[in-house]
Amino acid sequence: MGAEETSATSVMEEESPELADSGGPAQQGGTLKEAQKSHLGDIDRETLIDIYQQMLLVRRFEEKSAEAYSAGKIGGFCHLYIGQEAVAIGAISAIRKEDYVLTSYREHAHAIAKGISPDAVMAELYGKATGCSKGKGGSMHMFDKELNFLGGHAIVGGQIPLATGVAFASKYKGTDQVTLCFFGEAAVNQGAFHESLNMAQLWKLPCIYICENNQYGMGTSLERAMSSQDISQKACAYDIAAEFVDGMDVLAVREATLRAVERARKSYLPTLLEVRTYRFMGHSMSDPGNYRTRAEIERHQERDPIKLLSASLKEEGILSDSEFQKIEAEVKGQVEHAVEFAEQSPLPDAKELYTDVYADPIEI
Amino acid sequence: MPVVTMREALNQALREEMLRDPNVFLMGEEVAAYQGAYKVTKGLLEELGDKRVIDTPITELGFAGLGVGAAMVGLRPIVEFMTFNFSILATDQIINSAAKMLYMSGGQFNIPIVFRGPGGSAFQVGSQHSQALESWYAYFPGLKVVMPSTPADAKGLLKSSIRDNDPVIFIEQERMYGNKGEVPDDADFTIPLGVADIKREGTDATIVARSLMVPVALKAAEALEKQGVSCEVIDPRTIRPLDIKTIIESVKKTNRVVVAEESHPFCGVGAEISQEITERAFDYLDAPVKRVSGADVPMPYAKNLEDMAIPNVDQIVAAVREVAYLD
Numbered sequence: 001m002g003a004e005e006t007s008a009t010s011v012m013e014e015e016s017p018e019l020a021d022s023g024g025p026a027q028q029g030g031t032l033k034e035a036q037k038s039h040l041g042d043i044d045r046e047t048l049i050d051i052y053q054q055m056l057l058v059r060r061f062e063e064k065s066a067e068a069y070s071a072g073k074i075g076g077f078c079h080l081y082i083g084q085e086a087v088a089i090g091a092i093s094a095i096r097k098e099d100y101v102l103t104s105y106r107e108h109a110h111a112i113a114k115g116i117s118p119d120a121v122m123a124e125l126y127g128k129a130t131g132c133s134k135g136k137g138g139s140m141h142m143f144d145k146e147l148n149f150l151g152g153h154a155i156v157g158g159q160i161p162l163a164t165g166v167a168f169a170s171k172y173k174g175t176d177q178v179t180l181c182f183f184g185e186a187a188v189n190q191g192a193f194h195e196s197l198n199m200a201q202l203w204k205l206p207c208i209y210i211c212e213n214n215q216y217g218m219g220t221s222l223e224r225a226m227s228s229q230d231i232s233q234k235a236c237a238y239d240i241a242a243e244f245v246d247g248m249d250v251l252a253v254r255e256a257t258l259r260a261v262e263r264a265r266k267s268y269l270p271t272l273l274e275v276r277t278y279r280f281m282g283h284s285m286s287d288p289g290n291y292r293t294r295a296e297i298e299r300h301q302e303r304d305p306i307k308l309l310s311a312s313l314k315e316e317g318i319l320s321d322s323e324f325q326k327i328e329a330e331v332k333g334q335v336e337h338a339v340e341f342a343e344q345s346p347l348p349d350a351k352e353l354y355t356d357v358y359a360d361p362i363e364i
Numbered sequence: 365m366p367v368v369t370m371r372e373a374l375n376q377a378l379r380e381e382m383l384r385d386p387n388v389f390l391m392g393e394e395v396a397a398y399q400g401a402y403k404v405t406k407g408l409l410e411e412l413g414d415k416r417v418i419d420t421p422i423t424e425l426g427f428a429g430l431g432v433g434a435a436m437v438g439l440r441p442i443v444e445f446m447t448f449n450f451s452i453l454a455t456d457q458i459i460n461s462a463a464k465m466l467y468m469s470g471g472q473f474n475i476p477i478v479f480r481g482p483g484g485s486a487f488q489v490g491s492q493h494s495q496a497l498e499s500w501y502a503y504f505p506g507l508k509v510v511m512p513s514t515p516a517d518a519k520g521l522l523k524s525s526i527r528d529n530d531p532v533i534f535i536e537q538e539r540m541y542g543n544k545g546e547v548p549d550d551a552d553f554t555i556p557l558g559v560a561d562i563k564r565e566g567t568d569a570t571i572v573a574r575s576l577m578v579p580v581a582l583k584a585a586e587a588l589e590k591q592g593v594s595c596e597v598i599d600p601r602t603i604r605p606l607d608i609k610t611i612i613e614s615v616k617k618t619n620r621v622v623v624a625e626e627s628h629p630f631c632g633v634g635a636e637i638s639q640e641i642t643e644r645a646f647d648y649l650d651a652p653v654k655r656v657s658g659a660d661v662p663m664p665y666a667k668n669l670e671d672m673a674i675p676n677v678d679q680i681v682a683a684v685r686e687v688a689y690l691d
Contacts, residue, residue: 100437134470143469150436151469155460161426162461165433165441172389172415172439192456195426202421356467357505359474359529362558362605 040316043251048318049327051093051250055085055306057331058109061118062281064335065108065125069285073343074125078139079106083280086305087212089113090253091180091273094261098148100170102163103182105140105154106212110182114149116142122338128345135348136356148177156217157183157190160209164196167207171268178206178264180257185274186217188231197238197272206264208257209240209272212247218283219291232274240272247277248303280304365546373515373547374404374536377522378442380551382412385440388526391418391427392444392481401446402482402541428454428479432461432531435477442526448483448497448535455500462531463506476529480522482538483511484576484626485674491662494670496627498574501533502604502636508557509533509603513578515545517601520555528557537576560607562614566596569620569684572611572637574600577624577675584624584680591681593688603633608640615641619650620687624680629657651687656680 040048062080069078081088084106092101092113103110111121116132124131125139132142133152140154150166153159163181170177187193188211200207211231215222222229235242241263245256253275260271278300282289313319319327368376382388394401396409396419409417420427424445431441445451451458462475484496502509508530512518518536525532563578564585573581578599585595596614600606615621621641623634638653659673685691 102433131470133468133472136470137468141468143472145469145472150433150473151465153461155456158429158456158460161429161457162433162436164426165430165435166437167433168430169434169437169439172434192425192429195421195423196429198421198423199426199430356469356471358508359466359476362508362556362602364558364605364607364609 040251040312040318045318047093048313051089051254052309052313052319053327053331054089054113055250055309056327057118057334058085058089058112059306060331060335061112061121061338062108064339065122066281066285068125068339074139075127076138077105078125078285079283080279080281080285081106081109083300083304084212084214084247084277085109086250086253086309087210087247087275087277088182090250091182091210091257094254094257095178095180099177100148100150100163100166100179101182102150102159102166102179103152104156104159104184104187105152106184107140107142107152111142111144111149111152114144115147116144116149118334118338119341122342123345126342126345127347128342129348129352130341130345134352136352157187157192159183160187160192160196164200164205164207167200167205167270168203170206171204176265178208178261180208180210182210182212184217185211185213185215185222185231186220186225187211188234189226194237197235197240197270200270201238201240204268205270206268207270208260208264209270210257211272211274213274213276214279216279216283216292219287221291232272235272240270242272242274245273245275247275248305248308250305250309366549367544368515368547369541370512370515370518370536370543370545371402371404371541373519374522375406375408376547376549377519377526378405379408379411381523381526382408382416384551387438388440388442389416389418390442390444391420391431393420393422393446395419395444400444402538404536404541405444424450424453425457429457429461431477432457432465432475435475436465436473440476440526442478442480445479445481447486447493447538448481449493449495451479451481451497458501458507458531458533459504463504466530467506474529475531478522478525478532478534480525480534481536482541483535484537484539485658485663485670486538488665488667488670490665494663496625496658498533498535498603499627499632502633507531507533507604509535510557510601511535511537511575511603512601513537513540513563513575513599515543515547517555517561517599519547520553521557521601524554524557527554532557535575539576543579555601558602558605558607560598560600560610562596562610563599564595564597566594566618568594568618569622569688570596570598570611570614570618571622571624571680571684572598572600573624574603574633576626580675580677581624581680583677584684587677587681588684593684593690595684606637606640608644611637611641612645615645616648619648620684621649621653622656622680622683622687623653624656624675626658626674628660629655630660632657651689654683654687656683
């Protein structure tokens with residue numbers, strides 16, 4: 001697209017003046033830091049540090065995944081989450097262990113945030129028997145039944161009716177579990193999104209629909225794909241509560257999710273959150289990314305969610321330089337351990353080819 | 365034994381299984397207040413309540429996926445398609461979610477769900493409401509596909525399907541809802557999936573028929589008996605997994621096979637059965653396997669053309685005579 005800014009960005013500016021960066025990155029960063037500072041008082045130190053550490057873990061994990069992919073260790077598709085960490089980690093920090101999470105194929109972060117060990121996630125990427133889906137799912141199909149992490153779905157929008165059904169089951173059984181359903185903004189154009197939101201409000205289901213609006217469906221910008229780009233407003237069509245959230249501000253994501261969780265847990269009501277974010281890498285590892293400019297990416301990188309949080313933590317004296325270094329070292333160790341674990345793990349046994357097709361196999 | 369219609373037999377199965385297991389619920393278009401477009405769900409709302417018998421919007425992809433999601437966390441949904449023609453809208457969830465979930469989760473999430481409703485040819489409803497889709501679903505590992513041909517089979521197989529821990533595609537024949545037969549009223553009566561039934565024993569030729577073609581094949585067998593040809597009629601009942609052993613045993617006895625089906629021939633279940641026989645019992649065949657299939661055209665509306673598009677007794681008789689080299 002040459003040196004021109006893509007028009008998707010200008011649309012964002014028009015629609016969301018509070019997020020516009022026409023005043024330059026410094027001003028933008030300052031505004032967000034101010035916003036984050038106001039959140040910091042409401043959250044305990046331990047949780048804050050945990051959120052920061054998870055975001056950093058996901059960042060380093062994805063960097064390592066890219067390396068392993070380039071080295072031919074990881075096959076197929078590999079969709080990285082770099083730039084979007086605040087969304088999965090902020091939202092999942094707002095739920096309980098027994099709550100459910102379903103997401104799309106860009107899922108490594110959600111899996112880790114829900115509690116799957118980086119070892120099992122990396123081993124799954126490597127297609128090893130010790131992976132969280134025994135090596136049979138891969139990057140796009142990670143699951144953990146114990147942790148109520150319900151995948152990992154690779155047809156755009158396919159997880160939205162599924163999550164609606166999980167929420168239906170919570171209400172049917174009378175539990176207070178809530179379901180988080182993550183999807184990209186491109187999924188909003190699918191019928192599955194609209195069909196699900198209609199049923200969720202019609203039947204009052206405790207499902208929280210989290211649209212990770214990273215502004216591109218693969219190489220197609222939002223404005224080239226969506227006639228009306230105000231996604232949170234689409235909730236009006238179904239009379240669903242909705243919020244627009246700054247997806248680079250992890251605490252804003254957490255707080256919006258907490259509000260939605262309360263609505264879901266207490267009143268069995270769904271919510272649509274449009275979380276505006278940006279992916280710093282290509283759609284997948286095979287994406288040359290020539291549909292957006294370097295300048296556009298760099299401008300968004302000024303609002304890197306990890307940088308924003310670390311700046312606030314530093315400014316407020318929550319973490320010292322040595323503590324930052326300690327966390328960085330711990331995360332590095334975790335990722336190195338994950339790679340080592342994946343490297344050393346065995347491939348699935350050949351007999352696994354024919355297992356898990358049926359729960360009740362019928363011998364003829 | 366009481367004589368009831370296929371519709372009533374299915375209704376009994378639904379009712380009994382819902383009474384047996386509180387995790388079973390039924391959803392679909394017009395299943396509750398309207399009592400079912402074909403009255404298969406009659407009385408269930410009144411007896412079981414609107415928590416468990418749920419009218420859905422016309423949103424097949426949505427409620428099929430909702431069912432699969434509910435099945436991931438311990439419920440046992442029965443999802444009714446008003447007709448299987450509308451399941452085409454839901455195939456993403458049936459195939460990409462229900463069929464593959466257990467495998468791609470490394471054995472963690474099985475999907476105990478039944479997708480059921482009428483399928484096959486109906487009465488003059490045109491191309492979009494009159495078609496046989498079993499070969500689509502039977503193609504996919506992870507799904508089980510069931511097609512009953514009698515009221516008793518319908519009841520016993522539906523009860524087994526609801527108790528099964530895998531996704532089951534249960535196709536009822538739209539023209540057969542009024543067919544009557546003896547049906548056990550025992551709440552423990554079930555018929556195992558994957559077991560064919562020999563509907564008529566014979567020695568000279570085997571007719572493999574399913575669903576609507578079973579009564580047609582039985583009439584053909586009666587006609588052929590008068591012509592001195594003894595036909596065995598085998599109803600696989602479950603299309604996937606297919607009880608090929610029972611078919612092969614019959615072929616070894618009769619050495620001649622006709623497969624009767626109302627579906628299109630190309631890439632159909634009949635083609636698969638024929639290939640299985642070729643691989644497993646080629647040396648026993650005295651003639652090539654013959655298919656009698658629905659016409660390879662979209663279903664026409666006009667009564668005379670529609671009649672021509674669905675296999676009849678005469679076509680099956682002629683096919684048996686052909687494999688027996690009688691003409």
